[in-house]
Each structure stands twice: as C-alpha cells, then as structure tokens.
Amino acid sequence: MTPPPLTSIFNISLVGVGGQGILLTSDVLALAAMHAGFDVKKSEIHGMSQRGGSVISQVRFGPRVYSPIIPDGQSDILVSFERTEALRWGHLAKPGAHILVNDMERVPITVSSGQYPAVENAVERLAAYPGLRLLSANPLAEQAGSIRTANVVLVGALSTLVPFAKAHWQTALNERIPEPFLDVNLRAFALGRDAIA
Amino acid sequence: MTKRMLLSANEAIAWAAYRSGCRVATAYPGTPSTEIMHHVAEFKGAINCEWSVNEKVAMEIGIGASLAGVRALVAMKHVGLNVAMDPLMTFTHLGAIGGMVIINADDPSMHSSQNEQDNRSLAKFARAVLFEPADSQEAFDMVCAGFDLSEQFQVPVIVRTTTRTAHTSTLVDIGSTEQGEATPIPYVKNAQRNVAIPAFARPMRAKVEKRTAALRDLSEASPFNRAEPGSGDLGFVASGVAWQYVKEVFPDAPIFKVGLSFPPPIEAIRAFARDLQRLVVIEESDPVIADQLRAAGIAVLEPKTQLRMMELNPMRLEQLSAELLGTPAPTPPQPEGHIPVRPPVLCSGCTHRGPFHILSKLKTTVCGDIGCYTLGAAPPLAAMDTCICMGAAIGTAIGMRKAGLPNPRIAAVMGDSTFFHSGMTGLLDVAYNRIPITVMVFDNRITAMTGHQENPGSGQTLLGEPATAVRIAEVARTLGITRVHEVDPYDLANLEKIFTDCLDSGEPAVVVVRGPCVLHEKWAGTFINVVDAEKCTACGACFRLGCPAIIRSEPKEPGSTRSKSKIDPMFCTGCNLCAQVCKFDAISPAK
Numbered sequence: 181m182t183p184p185p186l187t188s189i190f191n192i193s194l195v196g197v198g199g200q201g202i203l204l205t206s207d208v209l210a211l212a213a214m215h216a217g218f219d220v221k222k223s224e225i226h227g228m229s230q231r232g233g234s235v236i237s238q239v240r241f242g243p244r245v246y247s248p249i250i251p252d253g254q255s256d257i258l259v260s261f262e263r264t265e266a267l268r269w270g271h272l273a274k275p276g277a278h279i280l281v282n283d284m285e286r287v288p289i290t291v292s293s294g295q296y297p298a299v300e301n302a303v304e305r306l307a308a309y310p311g312l313r314l315l316s317a318n319p320l321a322e323q324a325g326s327i328r329t330a331n332v333v334l335v336g337a338l339s340t341l342v343p344f345a346k347a348h349w350q351t352a353l354n355e356r357i358p359e360p361f362l363d364v365n366l367r368a369f370a371l372g373r374d375a376i377a
Numbered sequence: 378m379t380k381r382m383l384l385s386a387n388e389a390i391a392w393a394a395y396r397s398g399c400r401v402a403t404a405y406p407g408t409p410s411t412e413i414m415h416h417v418a419e420f421k422g423a424i425n426c427e428w429s430v431n432e433k434v435a436m437e438i439g440i441g442a443s444l445a446g447v448r449a450l451v452a453m454k455h456v457g458l459n460v461a462m463d464p465l466m467t468f469t470h471l472g473a474i475g476g477m478v479i480i481n482a483d484d485p486s487m488h489s490s491q492n493e494q495d496n497r498s499l500a501k502f503a504r505a506v507l508f509e510p511a512d513s514q515e516a517f518d519m520v521c522a523g524f525d526l527s528e529q530f531q532v533p534v535i536v537r538t539t540t541r542t543a544h545t546s547t548l549v550d551i552g553s554t555e556q557g558e559a560t561p562i563p564y565v566k567n568a569q570r571n572v573a574i575p576a577f578a579r580p581m582r583a584k585v586e587k588r589t590a591a592l593r594d595l596s597e598a599s600p601f602n603r604a605e606p607g608s609g610d611l612g613f614v615a616s617g618v619a620w621q622y623v624k625e626v627f628p629d630a631p632i633f634k635v636g637l638s639f640p641p642p643i644e645a646i647r648a649f650a651r652d653l654q655r656l657v658v659i660e661e662s663d664p665v666i667a668d669q670l671r672a673a674g675i676a677v678l679e680p681k682t683q684l685r686m687m688e689l690n691p692m693r694l695e696q697l698s699a700e701l702l703g704t705p706a707p708t709p710p711q712p713e714g715h716i717p718v719r720p721p722v723l724c725s726g727c728t729h730r731g732p733f734h735i736l737s738k739l740k741t742t743v744c745g746d747i748g749c750y751t752l753g754a755a756p757p758l759a760a761m762d763t764c765i766c767m768g769a770a771i772g773t774a775i776g777m778r779k780a781g782l783p784n785p786r787i788a789a790v791m792g793d794s795t796f797f798h799s800g801m802t803g804l805l806d807v808a809y810n811r812i813p814i815t816v817m818v819f820d821n822r823i824t825a826m827t828g829h830q831e832n833p834g835s836g837q838t839l840l841g842e843p844a845t846a847v848r849i850a851e852v853a854r855t856l857g858i859t860r861v862h863e864v865d866p867y868d869l870a871n872l873e874k875i876f877t878d879c880l881d882s883g884e885p886a887v888v889v890v891r892g893p894c895v896l897h898e899k900w901a902g903t904f905i906n907v908v909d910a911e912k913c914t915a916c917g918a919c920f921r922l923g924c925p926a927i928i929r930s931e932p933k934e935p936g937s938t939r940s941k942s943k944i945d946p947m948f949c950t951g952c953n954l955c956a957q958v959c960k961f962d963a964i965s966p967a968k
C-alpha cells in the first residue's frame with residue numbers, strides 16, 4: 181500500500197495491554213507527525229492502563245484533523261503489541277490495512293482464572309487479515325539491550341510504513357525518551373526498522 | 378518566539394494558568410482531570426499549588442484566594458463538583474474578585490468513573506460562565522479568557538472538558554513560555570459583599586440575575602460562538618468535542634459552533650437558524666443547549682438516533698446522517714467474536730488482595746468504595762456488595778446495620794485517600810452512634826487509582842516537600858473507636874483472626890491494613906514462587922486469588938477441563954499469598 185497523498189488523513193490505531201509502553205509509542209508517532217509538518221491529534225483512554233487492562237491510543241495526521249476518534253474500519257495501520265488485542269481491535273482496520281503485530285501473547289486474567297475459554301487459533305485467525313505483519317519484537321528488544329524497548333522496536337517497524345523522513349522520527353525519539361535510555365532505544369528503533377524493511 | 382507544541386487539554390490548561398498569572402491552584406485527583414495539577418507542579422512553585430484533601434476544600438481554597446484578590450484555578454472530575462457544589466452555590470452569590478476558573482472534567486461513557494453526569498447543568502444552576510473547549514488550543518484560550526471574564530463580571534467560570542478532550546493531544550500555540558503577570562486586586566474587608574447572611578445574601582441574589590443578563594449579551598457577541606456558513610438547509614449547533622465530529626461527518630453543512638455555552642447565544646443562533654429547514658443540536662450528553670433553545674422558541678429537531686447517553690463519535694453521527702438524509706444505515710465493521718475481555722486487575726503483589734480474600738472467606742457483607750480496591754468486586758475475589766461514591770462505604774454499612782441485615786458481619790472498606798477525602802466524617806458517626814460495624818482502611822500510603830498522588834498519609838506534598846504522615850489508627854482512636862488494629866496485608870492467618878474478632882465483636886471496630894502500593898514503590902519480596910506440578914492437584918484455590926502472575930498450566934489429566942497452575946516469574950513479586958492458600962504445599966520459593 182502506498183502512502184496516501186497529503187490531502188487526506190492518515191489514521192493509526194495502537195492497541196495492547198497496560199504496561200507495554202503503548203502511550204510512549206503513540207507520543208513518538210504524534211511528535212514525528214508534528215515535525216513532518218502535519219496537523220495531528222493523538223487520543224487515548226488510559227484511566228486504568230497501569231492495571232493490566234486493554235489499552236488503545238489513536239493518532240491521526242494530515243492537512244487538518246477534526247475528530248480525535250478514528251471511525252471503525254478506517255485505520256490505515258493497526259499496531260498491536262499482543263496477538264489477542266490484535267483480534268479484539270481488528271475491526272478498526274481498513275480492509276487491506278497494514279496490521280503490525282508483536283508476536284506474543286498475554287493471557288487475560290479472565291482466561292487464567294477460568295471464566296472465559298482461551299482464544300483458539302489466534303495466529304490462524306490473524307492470518308485471515310491480508311495486511312498482517314507478525315514481528316517478534318521482544319527478542320529484538322533483548323538484542324538491543326533491554327526487553328523494555330519492545331515498544332520502540334515496533335516504532336521502528338512502523339516507521340517504514342508511514343510517510344515521514346527518518347530525521348523526524350529521530351527528533352521525536354530524542355524529545356520523548358530520557359537521555360540515559362536513549363542509546364538502547366535508538367538501537368531498538370533501528371532493529372525494528374530493519375526487521376520490516 | 379511562538380512555538381507549536383503538542384499538548385493534551387490538561388497540559389494546555391496548566392500552561393494557561395501559568396500564562397495568565399494564576400497564583401493559586403488546587404485539585405483533588407480524578408480521571409480525566411488529574412494531570413492538570415501534575416503539570417502545574419512542573420512550574421516548581423511558580424503557582425502556589427496543592428493536592429487538597431477533597432474537592433470541597435479545593436474549591437474553598439480557590440474561593441479564599443479569589444476573595445483575597447488573586448487568580449485561582451480549581452480542578453476536579455465531574456463527581457468532584459458534586460462534593461464542591463455547596464461552596465460554589467454561595468460563592469456565585471458573592472462573586473469572584475480575583476479571576477476564578479474551575480476545571481470540571483466530565484466522563485461520558487464512564488471510561489474511569491462510577492456514573493455519567495453532564496455537569497453543564499450544574500454550571501447553569503450556579504449561573505457560572507461555561508466554556509466547552511473542542512481541543513487543546515481552545516482549552517488554553519478559554520482558560521485565559523476565563524480569568525479575564527471572571528474578574529470583569531465577578532463571576533466564577535467553569536471550563537468543561539471531557540475524557541476525550543482532556544486526553545487528546547493537539548497542536549497548541551501558547552504565545553510564549555514566560556510566566557504571565559496579573560496584578561492582584563487589593564483586599565478590602567467588606568461584610569456586605571463577602572458574608573452570606575440572609576440580609577446580605579438577598580441583594581447578592583438580585584445581582585446574580587443582573588450579572589447573568591449582562592453575560593447573555595456578552596455571549597451573543599463572543600468570538601467563541603460563531604456561525605460557520607455551509608450549504609443546504611440542514612444545519613447544526615455543536616459544542617465541545619461534538620463540533621469535531623460534526624465537521625468530520627457533515628463537512629459542508631452550516632454549523633453554529635458554541636464555545637461559551639452558558640449563557641448560550643440564543644439570538645445569534647436564532648439568526649443562524651432563520652434560513653434553515655432543520656436544526657439539530659449535537660452536544661455531549663444531555664440536551665442542555667437544545668432545551669434552552671426550545672425554551673426560547675427555536676425549533677430544534679430531536680433525532681431518533683440515540684445521542685444522549687455515552688460518548689459521541691463519528692460512527693454515531695454517521696447513523697444520524699443516514700436518518701437525516703434518508704440514506705441506508707451504515708454497516709459498521711463487526712468485531713471478531715469470542716475474544717475474552719481483559720479487565721484491569723489488582724496487580725500481582727497488591728496489598729488489597731489478601732484482605733479481600735479473607736472477607737470473601739468470612740462471608741462478610743462488604744460496603745465498598747472507590748479506588749484500586751474496587752477491583753476486589755470483580756471475580757474471582759467478588760468480595761464487594763456495594764460501591765457508590767467516595768466515602769460512602771461507611772454510611773452505607775451503617776444503613777445496612779440499621780436496616781437489620783441478617784448477616785452479623787458487615788464491613789465498610791475504603792482506601793487511605795478515600796478515608797481522608799470523606800471517610801473520617803462517616804467514621805465519627807460510627808463512633809458517636811456506637812454502630813457495630815467494622816471499618817477497614819486499606820492503607821497503601823498513596824492515592825493509587827488515579828496514578829499515585831500524595832495524600833495526608835504519604836508524608837509528602839504535591840511538590841515533594843516533607844509533610845505529616847497521618848496515622849489512621851490514631852485518627853480512629855481520637856474519634857472514639859477503642860477496638861483498633863493495624864495489620865500486615867500479606868499474613869492471611871492473622872488477617873483472618875483479626876477480621877473475625879472485629880466482625881464478631883458486636884461493637885465498632887477499625888482495622889487498618891498497612892502496606893505500600895507495589896506499583897508505586899516497585900516493591901518486590903526476596904524470592905519468587907514456583908508450583909510443584911507433582912504436588913499440584915488442580916484444586917483451583919490459587920486461581921481464586923485473581924493474581925495475574927498465576928496462570929494455567931497443563932490439564933489435571935488428559936482431557937480434563939481443570940488445569941494445574943504455574944507462576945509467571947516476570948510478574949511474581951513474592952507476596953506469598955498463593956503459598957498460604959495452597960493446601961497441598963505445592964507452592965514454594967524458587968531455588
């Protein structure tokens with residue numbers, strides 16, 4: 181899929197489990213969009229995010245953005261930090277959209293405590309999405325130097341699908357990531373970028 | 378040099394206070410308004426700011442500062458304004474002196490709240506000026522304008538954000554990053570103006586109506602209220618973030634954008650509606666503007682599409698569009714079936730888990746309250762009977778006791794921040810009227826649910842200065858409770874003994890369960906546990922703790938639906954509750 185011309189709005193939904201670093205990821209994405217010269221809105225619901233609930237953040241950019249909420253079925257890219265969440269939010273994606281998924285699973289407490297049956301065949305069900313790109317971000321993060329940078333590995337992968345110059349990502353990462361953690365995160369970003377390219 | 382920044386409305390509001398020369402800022406935490414005060418605190422004391430013990434106190438401090446002649450900002454979530462209505466309703470009679478801006482954050486769809494209420498009605502009720510920002514730039518501009526207006530008309534100003542505006546970041550130009558100046562208005566003692574006794578309040582009451590009439594004229598001409606021309610004879614009035622959805626779904630329609638919504642610009646809207654066949658008001662949640670227009674004789678269509686409850690979004694306006702234009706209803710993409718819900722849970726190692734496990738075991742009727750510990754209501758702990766509003770646990774438990782509930786074991790459960798907010802008065806009622814219930818304070822020394830704000834038990838203020846760390850057991854004794862215990866949250870046998878003693882004592886009792894919040898203190902024990910699969914009988918006792926570190930392992934025997942457990946080393950904190958509930962000694966520290 182080629183990036184849309186600058187006359188339309190580009191929509192990205194980011195989903196996952198509280199504690200996976202989704203909000204940092206969407207901050208970096210939104211800042212990169214700002215530096216690339218777009219109008220941008222970043223919207224998130226994070227009231228309970230630290231308590232392991234399902235989390236969603238949405239970023240829209242283009243010449244002029246109104247609604248902060250992306251209409252269902254209109255996301256050009258869906259980034260999921262976990263497989264079950266990708267299925268939960270699959271309907272946000274446009275038909276044929278890129279679906280970038282970290283290939284790992286967090287079993288919800290409702291399953292581990294026996295209230296709900298486990299998700300069957302998550303990988304097969306995801307394969308039904310033509311734009312699926314499974315990426316093992318966790319081992320790459322470890323390779324970069326910290327498992328905690330798995331989110332930035334995903335930012336790296338995402339950067340290959342979004343029409344901003346690499347310098348804009350760089351500036352955004354510099355702004356958002358505290359100095360002592362910058363190097364490891366830049367390595368994670370590069371690994372994610374290479375993994376998809 | 379002006380600089381474009383990407384700011385949430387909460388950040389923009391803090392900047393607006395700083396740029397407007399605001400001197401005093403107070404808040405009690407509450408999603409989605411909490412971050413405002415975190416950002417104000419980043420100005421390092423340039424604004425005198427604090428976490429107040431509750432919203433009523435926060436409001437009263439703002440009032441005092443305003444009467445003393447300086448600008449004040451007071452922030453809270455929607456239900457916080459219920460708590461603060463008493464001072465506000467009389468302050469509106471007195472009127473502001475220094476500019477007074479109140480941030481009220483509504484939560485349509487209850488993303489993190491116990492109810493849905495549209496506080497725009499409260500602004501109207503209080504005859505306060507009401508602003509409804511549609512994005513962060515407007516939040517900034519409206520707070521700045523609000524301070525000026527508040528001084529000019531001696532009126533409290535309310536800025537109504539919603540979860541969506543508060544937590545959406547948009548591009549903002551704040552002009553400069555310099556602190557603004559506002560000259561304090563010299564204080565003059567004036568009982569007739571500032572002492573609300575009946576003789577003085579009556580003339581104040583008349584002044585309120587005169588002020589509101591003057592504000593009506595102002596609203597008609599305000600730049601925050603504007604007609605945006607379009608084509609066709611279907612037009613919209615829209616306020617707050619709802620305006621964004623109208624722009625998205627009806628890009629060519631004539632729209633009257635309302636930013637200053639009380640008093641509403643009735644005549645300007647009447648003029649706007651003159652050339653239209655149909656006028657629809659899009660506002661989140663109640664028909665507050667629509668009803669005022671109808672009362673003024675302006676025909677407003679009430680669509681069949683349900684737009685009153687819950688947060689609006691472009692999909693709902695697409696449904697409306699189909700109704701209004703007579704086109705086929707949109708068919709939104711359907712979510713995948715059979716995806717297990719992923720609710721928030723008490724963290725592994727949480728100090729709230731053990732006491733709830735015991736309360737459940739003791740078949741206690743638990744009147745609960747609001748905080749992280751409300752998660753104890755969810756299965757598998759399922760240890761809560763009621764939850765109403767902050768502080769309500771105690772009153773509700775007293776009521777249950779007075780009603781003659783057959784269960785002799787009635788407990789009221791609340792957190793430390795909730796206790797300081799509005800639990801102390803309830804406890805005094807227990808002591809004074811000698812009500813035989815047990816009040817349990819789950820004291821993790823911090824306001825955890827809203828993101829770890831300091832409170833009077835933490836030993837620190839908002840700006841990190843040392844403060845008294847109130848000991849709740851001592852408060853209970855001072856109020857007149859004699860049966861008072863402090864207990865360790867991880868010792869299940871002792872919790873069971875003390876809870877049983879208190880619940881069965883037939884007299885008022887207080888148990889303070891003390892231990893730091895694991896998420897806040899990044900606490901971890903000295904070991905992590907493992908399950909011995911040989912000894913595990915798949916009885917399920919450890920699963921019933923609802924700990925996210927305990928996960929399903931192999932089935933008991935091939936084909937069985939019962940699973941043995943295992944412990945995720947990434948999440949285990951070594952709190953050791955699971956080993957205490959395992960009857961088969963299958964859980965022990967990893968070597």
Ligand SMILES: Cc1ncc(C[n+]2csc(CCOP(=O)(O)OP(=O)(O)O)c2C)c(N)n1
Nearest residue numbers: 407747748749750792793794795824825826
């Ligand atoms: C009147 C009111 N103000 C604020 C809130 C938001 N709120 C919900 S829970 C909570 C704090 C709970 O803290 P605490 O009682 O210490 O329990 P913890 O979360 O630490 O377990 C707050 C401030 C609310 N629901 N109602």
